[in-house]
Amino acid sequence: MGCVRPLCVPRERRTVGPLGDTGRVLRSVVLVRRGDDVEAHEDGTVTRLGREDLPAWVAAREPGHPRWVWDDATRWYPGLLAAGVRVERCTDLRLCHGVLRRSAHVDQTLLAGADTDGWDALSPVTADEPALFALADPADRLDPIAELARQQAALAASPELRRLGLLLAAESAGALVAAEMQHAGMPWRADVHDRLLRDLLGPRPVAGQRPAVLERLLPEIRAAFGQPVMNPDSPTDLLASLRAAGLEVTDTRSWTLREIEHPGVEPLLRYKKLLRLMHANGWSWLDAWVRDGRFRPVFLPAGVVTGRWASQGGGALSAPVQLRPAAVADEGWRFVVADVAQxxxxxxxxxxxxxxxxxxxxxxxxxxxxxxxxxxxxxxxxxxxxxxxxxxxxxxxxxxxxxxxxxxxxxxxxxxxxxxxxxxxxxxxxxxxxxxxxxxxxxxxxxxxxxxxxxxxxxxxxxxxxxxxxxxxxGTGAEWASCWLADLRNRLWRLGDGLLTDRPHLVFFLHDEVVVHSPAALADDVAEVVRAAAVEAGRLLFGSFPVDFPLDVAVVRSWADADAPLDPAAEDGNLPAEVPDTDVRAV
DNA sequence: CGTACAGGTCTA
DNA sequence: TATCTAGACCTGTACG
CATH class of the missing domain: 1.10.150 (DNA polymerase; domain 1)
Known part of the structure; x- marks a missing residue:
């Protein structure tokens, strides 16, 4: 995709958009795994190097703004990031293949090759430990150079070259954003989370026991329905008990129960809500998903057929509003939370x-x-x-x-x-x-x-x-959001110095909302570029057609404060009053 | 005993 | 008679 320049801006402006700086000729470097080594193909020359030498080699090339072409960012980029190497742009052949294969604007015969099925079936790697290479990876049987040539030919022949090219570029940038967000992680205070849980549920119970608050609610519910042994933890039992109590219900959903006038309903709904909280985002969630003060879900660009992102692990796409107080920016840092209305x-x-x-x-x-x-x-x-x-x-x-x-x-x-x-x-x-x-x-x-x-x-x-x-x-909404993210990523990088996590960086993305973790001193600049990126996304998709994408932007210490921005004078007012000295989560 | 599915609840 | 989109992921339960 090195020849594609989807942005229709005059070259002399050297504008930087989702593709990075468009004012120079793009060079592609195709990375190919060969056993324990890596081959870098560039303009007909091939460099062979050991895998351990790759990060330094990439870092040395990066100032020339190459486009790194790889089979799949989840197989390459986490290792580079772990070694402290951030790249400006890439072509993610897996994601681009997925787009081209389904596009009605592509001559599918141009994509046909011996390993097309293999590309169709290629899955992202989502292991927690970002190893640079996995053993027996099906990706190793695929030929990235041939696939790149097919994709370039298919794109060049498409009547929708500009739009498709933009989509491929945005998709590839999304692959970088996803890996970077996983690398950086969402700051998450286990102690605050634990306090929220204890306030609502009581102390952490030993495995298999009900938390104290639920244990206290239980007799109240049983008495109200006159069912001394009913077990609201079991949907089957709950339904049977409600019917035995004379209620004509066919399911036990909250909104069904809410319609019923019965003194037992209120405590039952409270019980279900708390039980759900414990199951979905309770102490075991903390154990499983929060390490070293970071929540690191796996983000999967285009993981949904419409092009929206999917996620794996920790239920990142349904992070409950109730627990967002536990997402707290580091000392001296802020969250810049932005979302598009409608x-x-x-x-x-x-x-x-x-x-x-x-x-x-x-x-x-x-x-x-x-x-x-x-x-x-x-x-x-x-x-x-x-x-x-x-x-x-x-x-x-x-x-x-x-x-x-x-x-x-x-x-x-x-x-x-x-x-x-x-x-x-x-x-x-x-x-x-x-x-x-x-x-x-x-x-x-x-x-x-x-x-x-x-x-x-x-x-x-x-x-x-x-x-x-x-x-x-x-799907078009997802495309707008991808362009927003891609452009924002570039702008954030230019705001700071040093490693990715030393600069303002994206830590969360959810359809139409982003969270940026930023040094406090740069937070206002971040707020500005978040808006600028939204304007750019609108321009990329709709050109001069006048449609606005106003953002709600908040600079906050905790994610939960995004809906009620802090009075700057009361800067720390929303932080928890005190932090326990001991880790009460120890069992 | 391990897997598959249904039911339920959270997100945009 | 009733159908308004896309997901993740927990538990209990049925099944092989």
Whole structure:
């Protein structure tokens, strides 16, 4: 991909975007494993070196701004980072292969090779210990040089070269960000986390025992339902006990129980909530996922079909708001927490070039913007209507809003409707930058009901239409976020000096939210570049089309404070009052 | 006894 | 009769 220059900026400006400095000719260096050695292929010359010499060799080359081409960043970059080497840019053949293979804008015959199946099947490496090389790695049977040539040929022949090239560049940058976030880790105070748990649950129980607070709630619940041996830990037992108590329930979900007027419901819900907290993010979570004051989930760019990131380990994508107080910046450092309000409706406005919706998006609150322009009466109507349009909701209030939204925002609604119809016909739909949706199963084309589920063919087609409807918006939203991240990564690097973790650096990313760990003195600069990167992402995706992506940015000591920024005068007011001297987690 | 799945709850 | 998207991951339970 060394020849690709997706940014359409004049060369003399030497603007730095997701691809790094575009003002110079890009050189690619392809890294290939050969047993214990590494071959570096560069302009026809081959350098062979021992694996232990690689970090120093890469570091020495880095000032020339090469593009490092490798089979898969998770197999190379953690080792480099561990050796203190950060690279500016790469081509991640695994991720690029995934995009190109599914893109409707690519001639698939150009990607066909002897090891295409191997590239299709290549999985990221997610071991905790970032070894530079694994034994018996299936990646070793793949030829990165041949694959690079195929990908370059496929890209060059694509009618959507610019957009696809941008997507590949952003995807590769994402691979770097993911490895760097795992390397740096999210600062996490086990002592604060433990105190939160003890406040809510009581002291850490020995294995197999209930925490004290749950133990106290239990008789209260049993008495209220008149079921002296009921066990709310077991869904089966709980359902049976509730029915024995005369309640006509068919499941034990919280929102089901909340509808019931019964004195036992309140303590039961409290019990379930606390039990869930202990299971999902309790003491064993701390033991498993927090080491040396850092929470290090594995981030997997494009781990979701829409292009969103997935994660492994520690449930990073569902880090409960309740525990965010435990994420505390290091002494003398701050978190800069930024998120985009209503990313997906804004993306929809941009990709459909719907002028009226873009006008509403000029407001900080897009839904309020819709109200102010007279499209709908209330903010709730706006939100329900938009969500219904993007998710395919037809019932209730969201469905009822659709005709009005269609009249007011014909391009935006038309785009998602078209995506839904295409999906119902079994066609592939594409995001703005050219990520293709997966093909539906073969059953979707026939009229037969699914023998496995008994679901009617018609119902399955509509379900697939809802998926493709959402795919184009969620997927393009992920592309915006990838460009934001990639550009932000470059800007953060230039703010500081030294190692990655000496400078402001990304520590968390969740669809439309980033957390940057920054020296306190640079936090305001970080806030500025976070906004600048968002502007750049909008420009990269939508050019001069006027759609805004306003950010909420907060400079805080704890992640939990992001929603209520600190008064600078009371700088340390939100920190825990005191930190225990002893580690009470010892069992 | 180990694996697979269902149920539930957290995230955007 | 009822279907509004994408995930992670815990437990208990059924099954081979």
């Amino acid at each position: 990313l997906e409706p804004r993306v929809l406005a941009g990709m459909s070039r719907d002028a009226a919706m873009a006008e509403a998006a000029r407001a900080r609150d897009l839904y309020q913007g819709m109200v102010d322009s007279g499209a709908v009466e209330t903010r709730t109507q706006a939100k329900l209507g938009i969500l219904g349009a993007m998710y395919g909701g037809t019932r209730g209030e969201s469905g009822a809003m659709l005709p009005r939204l269609t009249r007011r925002y014909p391009a935006a609604v038309g785009l998602v409707e078209q995506a839904a119809r295409a999906g119902e016909r079994g066609e592939v739909v594409s995001t703005l930058l050219g990520r293709g949706s997966p093909r539906p199963g073969p059953w979707s084309r026939g009229d037969a009901d699914d023998p496995a589920t008994g679901r009617a063919a018609d119902s399955r087609r509509r379900a697939w239409g809802r998926f493709t409807r959402n795919f184009v918006v969620q």
